[in-house]
Amino acid sequence: MKKEYSLIALAILLVIYLLSVHLYKRWNHNILGGGDPWGYYVYLPAAFIHHDLLYFNKSLEAREKHNGVNRYSTINPLGVDEVRHIGDGKQVAKYTLGLAILFAPFFFIAHLLALISNYPADGYSFIYDYCIILSAVFYTMLGLFFLRKVLLEYVSEIAAAITLLVIGLGTNLYFFTIINGPMSHAYLFCLYSILMYLTIRWHKDFKSWQAISIGAVAGLITLIRPTEILCILIPLLWNISSFTDVKNRVRLIGQRFPAYSFAVLAFIAIGLPQIFYWKYATGQFLFYSYGEEGFDFLHAHIYHGLFGFKNGWLTYTPVMFFALAGIPFLFKHRAFLLPVLIILPLHIYIIYSWWAWMYINGFGSRPMVEMYALLAIPLAHLIHFATKRNFIIIILSPILLFFIWLNLFHTYQFTLGIMWSQDASWAYYKAVLSKTKLNYLDLVTFDTGETQPDTSKIRLVKELYYNDFEDSLSVNYITTDVKNGTYSFMLDNATFYSPGLASEWKDLNISGGKWIKASVWCLRKYTGNDLGQTSNLTISFEKDGVPFKWINTRLDNKTGNTNYNLWGGAPNVWEQVYFWSKILPICNPIRC
Numbered sequence: 373m374k375k376e377y378s379l380i381a382l383a384i385l386l387v388i389y390l391l392s393v394h395l396y397k398r399w400n401h402n403i404l405g406g407g408d409p410w411g412y413y414v415y416l417p418a419a420f421i422h423h424d425l426l427y428f429n430k431s432l433e434a435r436e437k438h439n440g441v442n443r444y445s446t447i448n449p450l451g452v453d454e455v456r457h458i459g460d461g462k463q464v465a466k467y468t469l470g471l472a473i474l475f476a477p478f479f480f481i482a483h484l485l486a487l488i489s490n491y492p493a494d495g496y497s498f499i500y501d502y503c504i505i506l507s508a509v510f511y512t513m514l515g516l517f518f519l520r521k522v523l524l525e526y527v528s529e530i531a532a533a534i535t536l537l538v539i540g541l542g543t544n545l546y547f548f549t550i551i552n553g554p555m556s557h558a559y560l561f562c563l564y565s566i567l568m569y570l571t572i573r574w575h576k577d578f579k580s581w582q583a584i585s586i587g588a589v590a591g592l593i594t595l596i597r598p599t600e601i602l603c604i605l606i607p608l609l610w611n612i613s614s615f616t617d618v619k620n621r622v623r624l625i626g627q628r629f630p631a632y633s634f635a636v637l638a639f640i641a642i643g644l645p646q647i648f649y650w651k652y653a654t655g656q657f658l659f660y661s662y663g664e665e666g667f668d669f670l671h672a673h674i675y676h677g678l679f680g681f682k683n684g685w686l687t688y689t690p691v692m693f694f695a696l697a698g699i700p701f702l703f704k705h706r707a708f709l710l711p712v713l714i715i716l717p718l719h720i721y722i723i724y725s726w727w728a729w730m731y732i733n734g735f736g737s738r739p740m741v742e743m744y745a746l747l748a749i750p751l752a753h754l755i756h757f758a759t760k761r762n763f764i765i766i767i768l769s770p771i772l773l774f775f776i777w778l779n780l781f782h783t784y785q786f787t788l789g790i791m792w793s794q795d796a797s798w799a800y801y802k803a804v805l806s807k808t809k810l811n812y813l814d815l816v817t818f819d820t821g822e823t824q825p826d827t828s829k830i831r832l833v834k835e836l837y838y839n840d841f842e843d844s845l846s847v848n849y850i851t852t853d854v855k856n857g858t859y860s861f862m863l864d865n866a867t868f869y870s871p872g873l874a875s876e877w878k879d880l881n882i883s884g885g886k887w888i889k890a891s892v893w894c895l896r897k898y899t900g901n902d903l904g905q906t907s908n909l910t911i912s913f914e915k916d917g918v919p920f921k922w923i924n925t926r927l928d929n930k931t932g933n934t935n936y937n938l939w940g941g942a943p944n945v946w947e948q949v950y951f952w953s954k955i956l957p958i959c960n961p962i963r964c
Contacts (some may be wrong), residue, residue, distance in 0.1 A: 375532035378520045385516060385540040389509045392550045404439040404501050409554030411454030411472035411821055413504065416479045426457050426653060428463045434494040456661050464653045466661045468646050470596030474559050478507040480602040508553025513560030516540055518569045519745055519934055523752045525572055525704055531756035539744050542691040542776040547783050552734055556596050560742035563593045564603065568745060571607040580631045587635030591642030599722050603716050609710040630814025665902060667725045677724035677737060681796045688736030688793055691775035696752030701757065708749045732794045735786050789938050795822035810936040816951045818938060819925040825952050836880060837873035855893050855946045863907060884955050893948030894927050901928050901939045911953050925951045
């Protein structure tokens with residue numbers, strides 16, 4: 373009896389995913405929380421429930437009934453950036469509607485359940501939210517199911533099983549299924565797996581429905597993220613490794629021209645709803661809905677995108693080093709050689725040319741998730757090779773298990789608000805690598821990107837500057853909310869900076885290599901926290917008027933934050949905020 377280890381692996385993944393679904397509540401970045409997921413989803417309630425595809429105001433109001441006010445745009449009068457204002461109160465959805473097509477079955481199931489239950493049938497009550505979360509699990513498992521079929525064309529059952537477990541648990545595919553599922557990446561992973569499977573079947577059976585399906589799946593991938601149009605290279609380049617193969621492929625296209633034509637028509641047909649929507653909403657068949665956001669192909673951040681600590685791909689998904697290491701095996705098993713060698717570097721170049729190359733709202737580099745279907749091929753070949761050699765698999769197994777554990781642990785840290793990789797640094801990563809609870813210095817390290825010194829080994833030499841804010845008649849000196857003395861200094865919309873030290877380096881009589889400490893007693897009156905918009909305590913080292921080291925720490929999450937959460941903090945609490953920064957030898961002058 374054949375041992376189907378890969379089916380067992382799928383069963384294990386399904387159980388783990390279903391048991392993990394509750395974790396999404398810790399993050400709440402779903403259709404109710406706004407952001408990209410709402411931007412993908414809003415087509416459905418706007419079209420089928422609220423009938424406000426031109427305005428989205430009713431859809432937004434329905435969302436806020438369940439999640440409170442979550443509007444932050446200062447440009448769009450509607451108050452959100454997931455739709456773009458085009459005048460006369462009209463809005464156009466920022467994101468293309470491909471993901472809404474995949475959401476649709478789960479949306480309609482949720483709507484039916486809402487109609488026959490006590491849940492509000494408005495598109496945003498809990499039942500809709502939960503069904504969309506489950507859709508991510510469904511599509512990820514569907515993708516893994518088809519990936520299994522692809523892998524078994526080339527490697528053994530045990531190698532396929534290990535590969536599926538590594539992809540499903542050892543990469544941030546897990547995060548973008550469980551924690552941030554309604555983003556596009558798990559769905560794209562699924563479609564890439566299906567496209568690869570259909571490509572193999574087409575070249576075996578040459579059935580017209582297979583060609584049409586290839587065109588439709590490639591069209592849907594492109595409709596979800598237009599830059600993924602590179603996916604068409606998979607069926608075009610599959611199993612080509614010589615000029616003779618190219619000639620044979622051209623001959624095949626001629627012989628099967630009707631089927632290829634139907635594939636192209638299916639690709640185009642999938643994109644028609646988007647074109648019709650743009651025409652309906654804007655009067656134009658083609659419309660760029662991202663405004664000022666775009667690509668800078670002359671300054672791609674490839675190194676930082678791959679290895680940096682701001683969501684660097686291999687930094688937070690190190691197990692994929694093994695996938696890259698498996699690419700040489702494709703020179704022997706060549707079916708996917710050209711797709712990997714051509715699509716992967718082009719994909720990397722394009723995604724890291726985007727203005728927000730670190731891709732917020734996630735753990736690790738999220739646009740690489742869809743590439744895991746393709747990268748599973750070299751990874752599986754490497755694992756297949758290792759399983760045939762006992763000494764290699766003995767070495768490889770604990771490493772793979774460690775990377776799986778590391779990925780799951782980092783994902784858990786994310787739910788605790790600790791592993792916030794989009795704004796992390798090497799210093800912060802080291803500081804929190806094994807922690808499930810932060811301390812004050814961790815908060816500072818997150819802000820400064822600089823490892824804070826062991827204060828027990830530092831001796832305070834001298835005080836450079838002190839201000840008790842007791843000497844001015846400025847309107848910013850107030851007598852209310854005072855910690856000590858008569859006055860405190862109030863920052864407001866008109867006054868961004870408090871008095872501070874500005875001095876020439878030569879006048880301070882300090883040397884490079886030493887530490888400088890900045891501290892302030894502060895209190896904030898407003899509620900809420902926003903890591904992007906907060907008051908800061910800052911030290912700037914400048915030369916010839918140009919800062920070469922600018923370092924600061926946020927004040928908001930240091931006041932009233934007894935749990936030391938990155939977003940924590942409470943108003944009306946006096947707190948001393950401080951941090952240390954190492955003085956560089958070239959400092960001249962210094963401004964504090």
